[in-house]
Amino acid sequence: MxxxxxxxxxxxxxxxxxxxxxxxxxxxxxxxxxxxxxxxxxxxxxxxxxxxxxxxxxxxxxxxxxxxxxxxxxxxxxxxxxxxxxxxxxxxxxxxxxxxxxxxxxxxxxxxxxxxxxxxxxxxxxxxxxxxxxxxxxxxxxxxxxxxxxxxxxxxxxxxxxxxxxxxxxxxxxxxxxxxxxxxxxxxxxxxxxxxxxxxxxxxxxxxxxxxxxxxxxxxxxxxxxxxxxxxxxxxxxxxxxxxxxxxxxxxxRLVRDHRRLKPLWQTMLTITPPAAPATGRVSGAALRLELRRATINDGLLKLGPYLSASRRERIRSAATEAGYPESVARGIAGAVDLRFAAAALHAPDDPERPDPDAEFTAFPCAPDSELENVSHALRNHEAAIERFHRQALAAEGLGVRDLSAPA
Known part of the structure; x- marks a missing residue:
């Protein structure tokens, strides 16, 4: 046949x-x-x-x-x-x-x-x-x-x-x-x-x-x-x-991947600012969802900007690198710790133990998505390390060991 x-x-x-x-x-x-x-x-x-x-x-x-x-x-x-x-x-x-x-x-x-x-x-x-x-x-x-x-x-x-x-x-x-x-x-x-x-x-x-x-x-x-x-x-x-x-x-x-990777950071920013309003224009689907997620993150960073410190991030990054973390992970941990400090300061403006308002603070860098993804990755996978370096930074800055991330 x-x-x-x-x-x-x-x-x-x-x-x-x-x-x-x-x-x-x-x-x-x-x-x-x-x-x-x-x-x-x-x-x-x-x-x-x-x-x-x-x-x-x-x-x-x-x-x-x-x-x-x-x-x-x-x-x-x-x-x-x-x-x-x-x-x-x-x-x-x-x-x-x-x-x-x-x-x-x-x-x-x-x-x-x-x-x-x-x-x-x-x-x-x-x-x-x-x-x-x-x-x-x-x-x-x-x-x-x-x-x-x-x-x-x-x-x-x-x-x-x-x-x-x-x-x-x-x-x-x-x-x-x-x-x-x-x-x-x-x-x-x-x-x-x-x-x-x-x-x-x-x-x-x-x-x-x-x-x-x-x-x-x-x-x-x-x-x-x-x-x-x-x-x-x-x-x-x-x-x-x-x-x-x-x-x-x-x-x-790529859009779906980026949307998923930014989720932990976005969830953190929801405690700082309400979700971004739906966008208008010729954007839809995955692009729209990612745009809204980025907008919420950026709105949160704008609110936290006055309380963020580039020098703090650099100190924590160096410490994390010395502890054996890869560079990208160390940068993410440093950013996550800095966000905790900023959120505590934002929620407790009258706290006498909050960081000195006259100190040199710089906004979180308007970094490429990869930098924000580093922070989001750290929030998802390195919570214990964030907590450890957060406490070390609190002690180094003379703020005690109280977890300032909780609202006053």
């Missing part, structure tokens, strides 16, 4: 759905910036890819033939779309890779003209050919020796082979120039896709050559080639999904 992946509509549904998903991901940008040549090329490629794989299941090929009343018209329909898709792939790679220039416009125009000529050639050879017997699975080998259908078949296979070879060369040169992580991953998927496309073309050509030499290698075209073509298309769609959705998902993951 042969591996007949091409006989199931599910095999074609997978790349069709992937192409459609990639198109939907691109849709908001397409609406806003249709004039962008990269977006236009992407839209054409994804749209053609979806149409090709919606049409390819044998049952749908038969429906197309019945609907048009022309035997094997589905072959012309699918091969023309697939050829235009190959041209769109090259058009997109050239547009994506090269900066806007007259040379880029000339190359994309040449690609468009070449593949338009191939589609025209497919139409002419199909009209001239005798192809009255409907073949849904083995048209390439069944008509391999038929005048004009032979040329029709070779035309679309060679056009696909040429696009795969040219695309592979362009992508290999481009990969060395790409710095963006997600774009590099997309290029890798495209390279793998076109490598599979070469296996598809090889299997088709060997099967056709077998017919010409009197050998029956039809299984290469009917059973072996389609899985490579399906996998090629699926990887192309995945490449676009990775290239477009990857950065979005990575940014969302």
């Amino acid at each position: 042969r591996w007949d992946i091409a006989g199931s509509w599910i095999s074609y549904a997978v790349p069709a759905v992937l192409f459609a998903v990639a198109f939907v991901i691109k849709l908001p940008l397409l609406r806003r910036a249709w004039q962008d040549p990269i977006l236009r090329a992407t839209a054409v490629l994804l749209g053609l890819g979806t149409l090709v794989f919606v049409s390819l299941p044998p049952a749908n090929l038969h429906r197309i033939n019945v609907l048009t009343g022309v035997p094997n018209f589905a072959a012309l329909w699918v091969c023309s779309l697939a050829t235009a898709y190959c041209g769109a792939c090259l058009w997109l790679i050239i547009t994506w890779r090269e900066p806007p220039s007259a040379a880029r416009r000339r190359r994309t125009r040449q690609v468009g003209m070449a593949y338009a000529a191939v589609v025209a050639g497919l139409c002419v050879t199909f009209l001239l050919a005798d192809r009255d017997v409907e073949r849904l699975r083995d048209l390439d080998t069944y008509y391999a020796g038929t005048p004009w259908m032979r040329e029709f078949i070779l035309l679309y296979v060679v056009a696909h082979l040429a696009s795969a070879l040219v695309a592979a060369g362009l992508l290999r040169a481009w990969y060395r120039e790409v710095a963006d992580t997600w774009l590099r991953r997309a290029v890798i998927f495209l390279q793998e896709a076109y490598a599979l496309g070469l296996f598809f073309d090889f299997a088709k050509l060997v099967a056709i050559g077998g017919r010409w030499s009197g050998r029956n290698w039809d299984w290469l075209s009917t059973y072996a080639a389609p899985p490579f073509g399906i996998a090629e298309a699926a990887l192309v769609a995945v490449a676009f999904i990775v290239g477009q959705a990857g950065p979005v998902l990575a940014e969302r993951r």
Whole structure:
């Protein structure tokens, strides 16, 4: 029993759905910036890819033939779309890779003209050919020796082979120039896709050559080639999904991570200031939650600012470092201890034991998120160390061992 992946509509549904998903991901940008040549090329490629794989299941090929009343018209329909898709792939790679220039416009125009000529050639050879017997699975080998259908078949296979070879060369040169992580991953998927496309073309050509030499290698075209073509298309769609959705998902993951890391510090600041009011504007979801959390922290730091001391933080940081804590942890512990002092002073303004108001106090640094995350990490994981260094600092500043963090 042969591996007949091409006989199931599910095999074609997978790349069709992937192409459609990639198109939907691109849709908001397409609406806003249709004039962008990269977006236009992407839209054409994804749209053609979806149409090709919606049409390819044998049952749908038969429906197309019945609907048009022309035997094997589905072959012309699918091969023309697939050829235009190959041209769109090259058009997109050239547009994506090269900066806007007259040379880029000339190359994309040449690609468009070449593949338009191939589609025209497919139409002419199909009209001239005798192809009255409907073949849904083995048209390439069944008509391999038929005048004009032979040329029709070779035309679309060679056009696909040429696009795969040219695309592979362009992508290999481009990969060395790409710095963006997600774009590099997309290029890798495209390279793998076109490598599979070469296996598809090889299997088709060997099967056709077998017919010409009197050998029956039809299984290469009917059973072996389609899985490579399906996998090629699926990887192309995945490449676009990775290239477009990857950065979005990575940014969302970063926002969620930062939101989670700031939670202990945010909870501490809720004892100082009420939560920030909901933000307005074009911010939503994870970005909004992180913005509100940062706003609450910043509001708290503004209130505590007059009571914070850079020199105290430096002394505690040095002590924590000497005690064996890594630099980032020591900085977090020092910041957390300083916040305790400031909160105590804020809540007990009339306490005679509060720090000297004439001493040199400096606001908590408007540090990058990493500094606030250090403090938040210390509050989550090093409460015992914070308590120990807090008491040491109290004794060093002559304030006794009373825990000043409690409100008066």
